[in-house]
Amino acid sequence: MILNGYNEALVESIRGWLREDVGSGDVSTQSTIPAGHESKGIIHAKQEGIVCGIPVARLVFEIVDPALVFTAYVQDGERISKGTVLATVEGSTHSILTGERLALNLLQRLSGIATRTRTYVDALEGLGTRLVDTRKTTPGHRMLEKYAVRTGGGHNHRFGLYDAVMIKDNHIKGAGGIAQAVGRARAQIPHTMTIEVEVESLEQTEEALDAGADIIMLDNMPADLMREAVKRIKAKAPHVRVEASGNVTLNTIRTIAESGVDIISVGRLTYSFESLDISLDLNGKKER
Template sequence: MMFNGYNESLAENIRNWLREDIGSGDITSLSTIPEGHESKGIIHAKEGGIAAGMPVAELVFQIVDKNLIFKAHVKDGERVNKGDILAEVEGSTHRILTGERLALNLLQRLSGIATRTQAYVDALEGLPTRLVDTRKTTPGHRMLEKYAVRVGGGANHRFGLYDAVMIKDNHIKGAGGIAQAVSRARNQIPHTMKIEVETESLAQIDEALTAGADIIMLDNMDPVMMAEAVKRIKAVSPHVTTEASGNVTLETVRTIAMTGVDVISVGRLTYSFNSLDISLDLNAKKGGGAS
């Protein structure tokens, strides 16, 4: 998995998130729990879903205190049930509590995304259509959230504005048309980069095909129109990838896939999901005098 090793970019983000939470110190733990007190924290699921972010949670506790011992009981991508133990963390009670909230926040969000993604993947069972995410991610968390999509069985669309050309309605307006936009992009980008064009009508699809688009996005089309669009595209250019986008829900995703599109992009994977309910409880207290 992506975060089995040390990742400096992620580690720096975690340090910043810890600074935001800790400030001048965890005043509650420091004022109520004796110095030297040790515990074992049990991280457990309070509802079922897909686990994601275990190596990330481990990295949080390692950064808080390298002497904390973290033991994962499940791997990312595994389905967990209510009551299942996900991990244990053992050592200084102060330090466990310092990292608890950030570790849980990340576990809950990533597991929620993975769980939602898996539901969409399940809805597409038996069909060749590929499910991908979008750039509708939480600022500062894109790498993690796109990772969670992969854990849930989905795939990633472009990571940012830099790794693919996606010509949308406002680009078309600014360039003066699809043909102009595609031509200008083709003259600027390396031959290894693809060009995607967003279309809303059959007329725009014909323009994109003539212009030589590599990927044609079918934006907010109803299934009947989308099926016709896919048929038209494949008849002219079988190698062109078709992508459905816009207002895709868990209830509509299979119907959309049955139009024959190659890819369905779903923003809801990363911007409209329920975090998985995960908690940490302390036990096995020892040391530091009476508590």
């Protein structure tokens, strides 16, 4: 199961996306290609990158027409070059063309996220810093996009508002301070749940430490200030994990990591990626 038990929900999502695209029927295909016509579709890469979404594309075609035969030639996570044949799909031409756009949309976007993630992972080579994503995902696509991050070699941050406490600036303002926010959260959450506090200064860093935060996020801090914050945190509470976030780019990520932070979160992995160019071409009538 590619998405840790998400397949049932994924099937329902795909059915909905197909309804959005197909509506009452594919009028272009139905009006130009005879019923019963069969073909072989070749799915191939038009640029280099990390492939992701092969099982998802397979699922799209299976839902469109269980009689279609989908054959994959690569696995998610593989680095592919321009011209690589990723998969073929054989059977009803009507069915292939009905599922083509959705399958490609998902495959292109997930591969784009995996490819971007791998570039950031490569920039951290030799360091022990963990690269993680954020909640800045496309609504309705979070599980898929976070899967793509993992495929590219990254890790996932929290999946939603329900699985960890992250106290940000607005929570601090609403609660009346870091100590108040952490104290109230600690009194209500299970002992298995962590509390992360976002800080913007050394003063807030000390407040978060004194309040007993499990993770401290250094938000948009200059490199020199970040190094000092890490030094203070590790000297006072070595068990506390330190995360850096805010305007992280390929040009800055290694410098940020060298400050000693344990984790770097990058929203760009899922909101500022470029889809990988992948195409499907019909290769004549299917051989019998």
